[in-house]
Amino acid sequence: MAQQSSGMEFLCREYLKNNYIDPETSERLGVKRGLRNPDGTGVLAGLTNICDVVGYEKGPAGEVIPTPGRLIYRGVDLNELVREAYEHDRFIFEEVSWLLLFGSLPKKSELEKFQQIIAEHHNLPEHFIEDVLLRSPSPNIMNKMARSVLSLYSYDERPEDLSLENLMEQSINLIAGLPTIMVNAYQLKRRVYDKQSMFFHPPTPGQSTAEHILSTYRADQKFTHEEAKLLDLCLLVHADHGGGNNSAFTCRVLSSSGTDTYSAIAAAIGSLKGPKHGGANLKVMEQLEYLKAGVEDYRDEDEVREFLRRIIRKQAGDGSGLIYGMGHAIYTISDPRAVVLRQKAEKLAVEKGFEEEFRLLCLVEKLGPQVFAEEKGNKTVCANVDLYSGLIYKMLGISQDLYTPLFAISRIPGWCAHRIEEVVFANRIIRPAYKYLGVRQKYKTLEERG
Structure with missing residues (x-):
C-alpha cells in the first residue's frame, strides 16, 4: 500500500508540474467560468417553457437589483x-x-x-x-x-x-x-x-x-x-x-x-x-452540530452571530469559510422554497422535540445575511432550501x-x-467552446528525452 501511495504521489507531482490555469486568465480573456457572468448571474444558454427561477431584476445599466425570490x-x-x-x-x-x-x-x-x-x-x-x-x-x-x-x-x-x-x-x-x-x-x-x-x-x-x-x-x-x-x-x-x-x-x-x-x-x-448541488443539506446538518457544540445559549443572537462570524473567518465549523444553507446563485433577498419549508415545519418541530434546533436555524437565516455583509461587503445573501430540508428529514426519522x-x-x-x-x-447537440492555453512543443523520441 505504501509503494502504491508513493507511486500516486509521483504521478500527482508530474501532473501539477505541467498543468496550471490561473483564474485571472479567465477574466483577462473574457471566459465565463462556471458559465457565470461577471456579476454572478448565469450565462443564457437555452430556452424553456418548464420553469422560471426569479431572484433579481436587471437595472438600466445592467446592474443586478435584488428582489424577493x-x-x-x-x-x-x-x-x-x-x-x-x-x-x-x-x-x-x-x-x-x-x-x-x-x-x-x-x-x-x-x-x-x-x-x-x-x-x-x-x-x-x-x-x-x-x-x-x-x-x-x-x-x-x-x-x-x-x-x-x-x-x-x-x-x-x-x-x-x-x-x-x-x-x-x-x-x-x-x-x-x-x-x-x-x-x-x-x-x-x-x-x-x-x-x-x-x-x-x-x-x-x-x-x-x-x-x-x-x-x-x-x-x-x-x-x-x-x-x-x-x-x-x-x-x-x-x-x-x-x-x-x-x-x-x-x-x-x-x-x-x-x-x-x-x-x-x-x-x-x-x-x-x-x-x-444536492448534497448541501447534509453539510447544513453537520454545521448545526458545530453550532450546538459552540453556542451555549441558542437564543442569544449576539453569541450565534459571533459563531457565524468565526465560521466565515474559517475559525469554526469545517474550516471552509462557508455558512451552509446560506446563499444562492439566483435568489438574493429570499428563496421561496426555504420560506415555505420554515413556515410548514415549525408545528412538527415543536411536536417532535426539535424546537431548539429549528429556532437555531431560524437565527442562522436571520443573522447570516448580516454577518455576510459585515465580513464580505454588501453582497446580498439569503437562506436557501437546504437550510431547512435536512432538519425536516431528521424530524421524519429519515436516515x-x-x-x-x-x-x-x-x-x-x-x-x-x-x-x-x-x-x-x-434538437442540436450542446457544444460550448474552451480556449486552448497549451504551449506548442515538438515531439521528442524516448532517447532525446533522456
Whole structure:
C-alpha cells in the first residue's frame, strides 16, 4: 500500500508540474467560468417553457437589483401550489409532475388517472430487485440509484426509442419506480454495511409518492397524515429549478447528444450527488452540530452571530469559510422554497422535540445575511432550501443516507420534462467552446528525452 501511495504521489507531482490555469486568465480573456457572468448571474444558454427561477431584476445599466425570490412551474407560482395543497388538504407532488411534464394543470379525471398510473408503477420490473439490487449493494444510495437507472435499460423493450410516446412512458416509469429503488437500496445498505436488519414492504395500492416512501421505509409502515404532507411538500419544492441548475443542465447536455433516457437521468443523479448541488443539506446538518457544540445559549443572537462570524473567518465549523444553507446563485433577498419549508415545519418541530434546533436555524437565516455583509461587503445573501430540508428529514426519522436521494426523487419530473423538451424541440447537440492555453512543443523520441 505504501509503494502504491508513493507511486500516486509521483504521478500527482508530474501532473501539477505541467498543468496550471490561473483564474485571472479567465477574466483577462473574457471566459465565463462556471458559465457565470461577471456579476454572478448565469450565462443564457437555452430556452424553456418548464420553469422560471426569479431572484433579481436587471437595472438600466445592467446592474443586478435584488428582489424577493419566486419559483414558477409552467406559469404557476410555487406559493399557489402550496396554498392549494394545504387549504384543500391534498397531496400535490403527482399534480406537479403532470404540470411539469405536460404544461397545464390536470382536470380532476386526468389527475385521478395519473395518480393511479403512478401508484401502479411503484412496483419494479420482475426480478429487478433480485438481479440488480440484491446482487450489488452500495454504501452510497445515490451511487446505487444511478446504477439502477442504467440497469433499467435492460428491462425496456425500446430503450433507444426517442419518440414522444416512449419518452413519456420512460418518464412515468422513472417517477414511479425510483422511490421504490431508493428505499430498497437503503435497506440493503443497512444489512450489508450497517449490520442491521433489513425489510422489504411491497407498495400499497392508492398511496401518494410521499405515503409510499414512508410506508416502505418504516419497519412498522406507520406514519401520520401530517408527516406525509410535510414530505410531499419537500417533494413539491424540489421538483424543478430551471434548465440551468447543474443536474437539469447535465440531463439536457446528454439528451442533446441523442443518448437514451437512462443514461441522461443517471448522469443527472451523478450531478446532484455533489456537495455543491444536492448534497448541501447534509453539510447544513453537520454545521448545526458545530453550532450546538459552540453556542451555549441558542437564543442569544449576539453569541450565534459571533459563531457565524468565526465560521466565515474559517475559525469554526469545517474550516471552509462557508455558512451552509446560506446563499444562492439566483435568489438574493429570499428563496421561496426555504420560506415555505420554515413556515410548514415549525408545528412538527415543536411536536417532535426539535424546537431548539429549528429556532437555531431560524437565527442562522436571520443573522447570516448580516454577518455576510459585515465580513464580505454588501453582497446580498439569503437562506436557501437546504437550510431547512435536512432538519425536516431528521424530524421524519429519515436516515441521512436518504437526504440527497430524496432530492433526486423530487427532481425526476423536472429532469424528465427538460429531457423531453431538449429532444423534441432543441434538437442540436450542446457544444460550448474552451480556449486552448497549451504551449506548442515538438515531439521528442524516448532517447532525446533522456
